[in-house]
Amino acid sequence: MMVVWSFQNLTGNPHLDYMTIGFITELVMEITRYQDVRVLMYGLETQERPGFN
DSSP: OEEEEOOOOOSSOGGGHHHHHHHHHHHHHHHTTSTTOOEEEESOOGGGSTTOO
16 A cells, blocks of 8 residues: 655745646556556645635
């Protein structure tokens, strides 16, 4: 099993939060291609981010 934490947007620009969400989503999708690996995503709380309601 592999745990993947979300990345933090360090730019200070909240309009770039989609980049961190997109990157973590793509990373998890690539890792799940391996049948022997299970992935647990942690820290992807889109409901708390502006513009994702």
